[in-house]
Amino acid sequence: MGTTYANGAHAKATRDDLLQYYRDMLLIRRFEERAGQLYGMGLIGGFCHLYIGQEAVVVGMQAALKPGDQVITAYRDHGHMLATGMDPNAIMAELTGRSDGCSKGKGGSMHMFSTEKAFYGGHGIVGAQVSLGTGLAFANRYRDDAKVCVTYFGDGAANQGQVYESFNMASLWKLPVVYIVENNQYAMGTAIQRSSSETHLHRRGISFNIPGEEVDGMDVVAVREAGLRAAEHARSGKGPILLEMKTYRYRGHSMSDPAKYRTKEEVEEMKARHDPIEHVKKLLIDGGHATEDSLKDIDREIRAVVTASAEFAQASPEPDPRELMTDVYL
Numbered sequence: 416m417g418t419t420y421a422n423g424a425h426a427k428a429t430r431d432d433l434l435q436y437y438r439d440m441l442l443i444r445r446f447e448e449r450a451g452q453l454y455g456m457g458l459i460g461g462f463c464h465l466y467i468g469q470e471a472v473v474v475g476m477q478a479a480l481k482p483g484d485q486v487i488t489a490y491r492d493h494g495h496m497l498a499t500g501m502d503p504n505a506i507m508a509e510l511t512g513r514s515d516g517c518s519k520g521k522g523g524s525m526h527m528f529s530t531e532k533a534f535y536g537g538h539g540i541v542g543a544q545v546s547l548g549t550g551l552a553f554a555n556r557y558r559d560d561a562k563v564c565v566t567y568f569g570d571g572a573a574n575q576g577q578v579y580e581s582f583n584m585a586s587l588w589k590l591p592v593v594y595i596v597e598n599n600q601y602a603m604g605t606a607i608q609r610s611s612s613e614t615h616l617h618r619r620g621i622s623f624n625i626p627g628e629e630v631d632g633m634d635v636v637a638v639r640e641a642g643l644r645a646a647e648h649a650r651s652g653k654g655p656i657l658l659e660m661k662t663y664r665y666r667g668h669s670m671s672d673p674a675k676y677r678t679k680e681e682v683e684e685m686k687a688r689h690d691p692i693e694h695v696k697k698l699l700i701d702g703g704h705a706t707e708d709s710l711k712d713i714d715r716e717i718r719a720v721v722t723a724s725a726e727f728a729q730a731s732p733e734p735d736p737r738e739l740m741t742d743v744y745l
Contacts, residue, residue: 428636430704436478436635437695437705438713440470443494444692445714445721446503450493450510453725454670459510462539463524466494468665471691472597473498475638476565479646483560485533487548488567490525491597491664492537495567499532507724513731520734521742542568542575545594549581552592552655563649567595571602573616579623582655586623589654593645594620596657597632599664604676617659625655632660633689663689 509516538544548566617627667674699705
């Protein structure tokens, strides 16, 4: 028997597990906070969608995957990249449009890639990555390489038609894909209750014979356990599975969104009662695995990494204008 957590999930999480999850989520949180600052300073152009509040989803899912498993997501992608192990320096340089960025300064916030880390974007078209992720899973099945593709999308994208075309093909061909709908309650500025006739998004695959599960996306251990089950389901030849991660973003849809469609009290309650980082912090301290001071030391280490990434980005040169059309297909 494992430890029983507040949401009823029975899971084993060792001291080392919890410390790693704490460190990984804190890196995403501090990185996104600094990205928001740089955006406000005018050093990041275009759109910028922060992942603050949703950190447990990608960290928990990444802990459930095997080397070589692919990840593809939408435009709120900085957390996913960090969770796959991409270099914070290269990510921050890309955010600021510099030549040392992971897409050579051409992708910006929404279009970053790393084949080395099996991260396939970052996609700005709502729902488009679901079809691409299904294609990656088709390639896995064709090659019989035992890899799984984790395909993330949001509650807003859940109403896009290409999502269901992809579901149909994935189920028909038993593709090894784990669909993750990150339900952060708001599609841009529209509450899910106002835009979806079926708000239990894990049920959206029923008509395609795709099983679904609702997961507490603010609990990293619950996410990992659901991710392990889902990855095994897909990897064993049973076809796709859909996980609905009930999560919450603390900031607006993008940096240009003041988020006036929800109350300040609602956001503060989520932070106070459901924050994913504070949850792991409590498990560590209550379990005697860490102290307030030792966790503060980790925070200082993470802040130093993020500060270094910002300094690296600002010192990186602008792309050479002659590279404008390189790697661009018309």
